[in-house]
Amino acid sequence: MYFDIHYDIAGILFIIMSTICVIIRPGSLRIIGRNLRILAALAVAYNILDIATSFLINLRSSHYYVLCYVLLFMYFSVLFIFPFQATHYFFEICGEEFHLPFTVIPVFFMHLLLFMEDDRLGSFFILQRNPFAYYSGTATNLIYVYYAFYVVLVAFCAFRHSRYLGATRQRILLTTLLLVIVACIYRVIVPGRAITGLMMGMIVCAVIIVFYFVDVTRDPLTRLNNRSGFLRVCDELVHKQETVGYRMTKLQIYDLQGINERLGMEIGDELLIRTSQVLKHSVIGAEKPSICARIGGDTFGIFTPEELPSTSFLSMSLKEFIGDDRVPADYVVSFYAGVYHVDDENYDDIDGMLERADFALRKVLGNFYRNVAYYEGAIRVEDERRKAVEQRVRGALQRGEFRTYLQPVHDSRTRALVSAEALIRWIDSSGHTVSPSEFVPILENNGFIRELDMYMLENVCRMQRTWIDEGLTVVPISVNVSRVDLRFNDAVDDIINTVDRYHLDHRLIKIELTESAFVDDNNLITRSLTRLHNDGFPVMMDDFGSGYSNLNMFKDMPIDIVKIDMAFLKGIEDSKNGTIVVESVVNMAKRLGMQTVVEGVETQMQYDFIRSLGCEMIQGYYFSRPIPSEDFQNYSEQAEDVAETSLKEEMSGAMAIEKFV
Numbered sequence: 001m002y003f004d005i006h007y008d009i010a011g012i013l014f015i016i017m018s019t020i021c022v023i024i025r026p027g028s029l030r031i032i033g034r035n036l037r038i039l040a041a042l043a044v045a046y047n048i049l050d051i052a053t054s055f056l057i058n059l060r061s062s063h064y065y066v067l068c069y070v071l072l073f074m075y076f077s078v079l080f081i082f083p084f085q086a087t088h089y090f091f092e093i094c095g096e097e098f099h100l101p102f103t104v105i106p107v108f109f110m111h112l113l114l115f116m117e118d119d120r121l122g123s124f125f126i127l128q129r130n131p132f133a134y135y136s137g138t139a140t141n142l143i144y145v146y147y148a149f150y151v152v153l154v155a156f157c158a159f160r161h162s163r164y165l166g167a168t169r170q171r172i173l174l175t176t177l178l179l180v181i182v183a184c185i186y187r188v189i190v191p192g193r194a195i196t197g198l199m200m201g202m203i204v205c206a207v208i209i210v211f212y213f214v215d216v217t218r219d220p221l222t223r224l225n226n227r228s229g230f231l232r233v234c235d236e237l238v239h240k241q242e243t244v245g246y247r248m249t250k251l252q253i254y255d256l257q258g259i260n261e262r263l264g265m266e267i268g269d270e271l272l273i274r275t276s277q278v279l280k281h282s283v284i285g286a287e288k289p290s291i292c293a294r295i296g297g298d299t300f301g302i303f304t305p306e307e308l309p310s311t312s313f314l315s316m317s318l319k320e321f322i323g324d325d326r327v328p329a330d331y332v333v334s335f336y337a338g339v340y341h342v343d344d345e346n347y348d349d350i351d352g353m354l355e356r357a358d359f360a361l362r363k364v365l366g367n368f369y370r371n372v373a374y375y376e377g378a379i380r381v382e383d384e385r386r387k388a389v390e391q392r393v394r395g396a397l398q399r400g401e402f403r404t405y406l407q408p409v410h411d412s413r414t415r416a417l418v419s420a421e422a423l424i425r426w427i428d429s430s431g432h433t434v435s436p437s438e439f440v441p442i443l444e445n446n447g448f449i450r451e452l453d454m455y456m457l458e459n460v461c462r463m464q465r466t467w468i469d470e471g472l473t474v475v476p477i478s479v480n481v482s483r484v485d486l487r488f489n490d491a492v493d494d495i496i497n498t499v500d501r502y503h504l505d506h507r508l509i510k511i512e513l514t515e516s517a518f519v520d521d522n523n524l525i526t527r528s529l530t531r532l533h534n535d536g537f538p539v540m541m542d543d544f545g546s547g548y549s550n551l552n553m554f555k556d557m558p559i560d561i562v563k564i565d566m567a568f569l570k571g572i573e574d575s576k577n578g579t580i581v582v583e584s585v586v587n588m589a590k591r592l593g594m595q596t597v598v599e600g601v602e603t604q605m606q607y608d609f610i611r612s613l614g615c616e617m618i619q620g621y622y623f624s625r626p627i628p629s630e631d632f633q634n635y636s637e638q639a640e641d642v643a644e645t646s647l648k649e650e651m652s653g654a655m656a657i658e659k660f661v
Contacts, residue, residue: 015044015201035089036207042082043204047197049075082200083150090154093211094161095233144184151177163236164229168215176203219294221269222276227301230293234303234350237289246288246342248350249302250357251279252365254334256298259318263327270322271333275300282306301354336365340375359383389439390446392428397455401428404459405626406477408635409597409619412611417639421478421512421619422460423626424452449482454494456480460509461502463629468504473636478510478540486528496535506536510561514542526557533558540597544585562589566600566620579613586613 049071056068091098158165158173165173183199211217217229225233237243253259253275260268276294283290283304290304319327338361340353347353360373373379396402402424409419426434443449457479467474485491499509511532513525533539540561564585589596598610601620610618627635 013201015040015047015204033089033092035085035092036204038085039082039089040204040208042078042085043197043200046075046078046082046200049078050197079196080146083147086203087150087153091157094157094164096157096161147180147184151180161236163239164232166215166232168210172206172210175206179203222273222294224276224280224300225291225293227293227295230291230295230301230303231350231354233291233293234353235348237291237303238348238350241289242345243305243342243348244345246303246305248340248342248353248357249304249337250295250354250361251275251300251302251335251337252361253298254336254366259333263331267318267322267324267327270324271318272298274322275335295354301357303350303353335371336361336367337372338362338364338375339372356383359386385438386442389434389442390448393439393443393448393452396426396428397452399429402426402452402455404456404463404629406629406632407619407626408624408639409617410623410639412598412607412615412618415623415639417475417636418617419476419478419510420632422456422480422629424456424480425626444482444484447484450485450488450491453479453481453485454498457495457498457509459629461499461504463632464504464508465502467633472633473640474508475636476508476510476538478512478538480512480514480542483513483525486525492528492531495532495537499537507538510538510540512540512542512563530558533560559592559594561595561597563597563599563619564615566598566602566606583613586615590614 053068053071053075056064056071088098154173158170162170179199179202183195186195215228217225217232219226234248253271256268256271259271272294276292279292279300279302283292283302283306286304286306288305290302290306292300292302292304295301316333317329318331318333319325319329321333338357338359340356340360342353356375360375360379363379364370364373375383403426405423405425406420407423408417409421410416411418424436426436426439428434440449443452460477460479464474464477481495495511496506499506511529513529529539538560539558540563541557541559542563543565544562562585564582586596595617596615597617597619598615599619601607601610601618601622603622606620607618607622624635
């Protein structure tokens with residue numbers, strides 16, 4: 001009997017261990033529902049009662065008959081209640097109601113059967129009888145039937161909700177079933193000894209660990225499904241019934257982080273809880289099954305056949321919404337929603353539905369006049385174009401559809417070729433050229449731009465290495481680096497290692513970023529560019545004047561070359577004030593030790609004007625359009641001849657003027 005006690009103690013230790021895990025992670029306490037708490041209490045009670053009855057049995061004293069009968073009654077009551085409560089809990093996590101009522105009468109009669117001696121019905125409280133007669137009688141086999149009944153119920157429920165449960169939870173259910181079978185076999189092989197208490201402890205412990213630490217589907221704050229649970233429930237729904245006409249809505253609380261910072265995390269949590277309550281109430285009354293969940297920190301997902309009353313979420317007093325007097329009366333909270341209307345009966349990709357709703361949401365997020373966007377019309381067309389690009393771009397890179405073009409940069413005074421800018425061109429298998437404006441913003445959003453930028457850098461380094469080995473003239477080439485690239489900690493290392501792998505002088509590679517990149521993530525950009533600058537790479541600010549035109553950035557950023565957009569100079573020939581501004585920028589750059597490049601120069605008049613301002617370099621159609629990299633060396637040789645001729649003409653003109661004077 002002490003052998004059994006050891007197992008009972010082990011069962012209690014399992015429960016204690018899982019409870020400690022829950023205490024260490026307090027958020028999980030909010031998720032654990034009443035049914036699981038009851039299960040844990042039953043498992044502990046069963047093991048304690050088993051230890052107590054075993055102790056009394058070993059005493060073999062008639063003085064403890066009444067106490068022993070009472071404890072045995074409680075013992076078997078727990079034994080009968082446990083499978084019922086476990087089944088109830090399992091139905092709950094699957095989202096079903098457990099309609100089998102639990103009454104005292106069946107349990108009472110089960111007790112009578114268990115306490116029959118020699119297959120004869122005896123009075124339950126006859127004290128002179130041995131209270132340990134429950135070990136005898138074939139009626140004890142009914143307990144196996146009783147447990148098997150609940151196992152069948154759970155099995156059918158698991159089959160109906162296999163999509164929601166997922167592989168991990170199905171494995172834990174299978175393990176539980178095996179434990180039950182092992183316990184039954186052990187009882188048959190070793191009569192009079194049981195490992196039921198250990199089995200209960202292991203089952204409860206495994207459920208707590210797996211359901212609340214490994215495969216979590218509930219949000220601890222709002223008690224709604226989290227993203228994982230939401231995807232599973234929606235996936236199960238679309239495979240059970242027709243969902244055409246359903247709406248997938250992604251709702252976001254605007255600037256929740258700001259609310260947390262200004263008013264405190266407690267107010268932010270109250271806002272999330274109140275929002276979850278309103279959303280849950282809005283889907284309860286739907287005619288068809290509806291689901292809502294907290295799928296992100298400030299984001300909720302709703303899948304419902306009804307039109308969500310999102311206009312009520314437009315903008316409202318935060319104090320009135322959450323009912324907290326600590327919130328300032330004039331503080332307003334805003335909600336934004338993106339909605340995708342399911343119109344294809346064959347479309348069952350829940351992730352895809354959420355992605356479409358998110359794409360629509362981003363079109364209105366922060367808008368003061370509109371808080372809801374529908375995935376239709378122009379938004380749908382734009383998103384489909386985005387997806388087409390994302391699907392094609394990786395294969396295009398592998399097939400070599402991306403080509404390197406070089407646009408020459410000339411000295412404004414001598415017309416000599418002094419540099420070039422590497423430009424990417426996407427020419428697909430049909431010969432169609434895809435404009436960079438069509439794919440670069442998309443690739444910046446999904447992060448693939450980094451791979452494309454490194455591809456371009458590799459091509460430029462390879463070309464320059466080949467030209468050096470062949471003894472040809474090599475000029476510095478600027479490569480565009482996206483601000484997205486520099487968000488990666490290893491981006492600078494990748495750039496340096498690539499250039500060093502081809503044994504190139506770092507001065508031959510210019511790092512070119514657009515003006516807006518110098519504003520975003522200022523500290524990170526500054527650190528990355530400073531390291532590149534200190535390592536010998538010239539740093540260029542591209543498109544100055546097309547964006548923020550923040551002169552303060554010149555003070556902090558390690559900029560070597562400023563590239564002025566010709567659009568900044570549009571109409572400036574006839575504007576005295578405009579001329580003063582441009583001259584000031586050029587002079588400021590020179591005083592800071594920077595060079596200037598003007599791009600987009602197309603006419604002789606523009607060239608003469610830019611030259612008069614003292615800008616060192618010029619880029620544009622006036623000299624050349626971007627040309628394929630394989631033709632660049634021919635252009636370089638021709639440019640040398642043109643520069644020599646121009647220089648001779650200039651010198652001849654100067655001599656003629658001097659002679660005339």
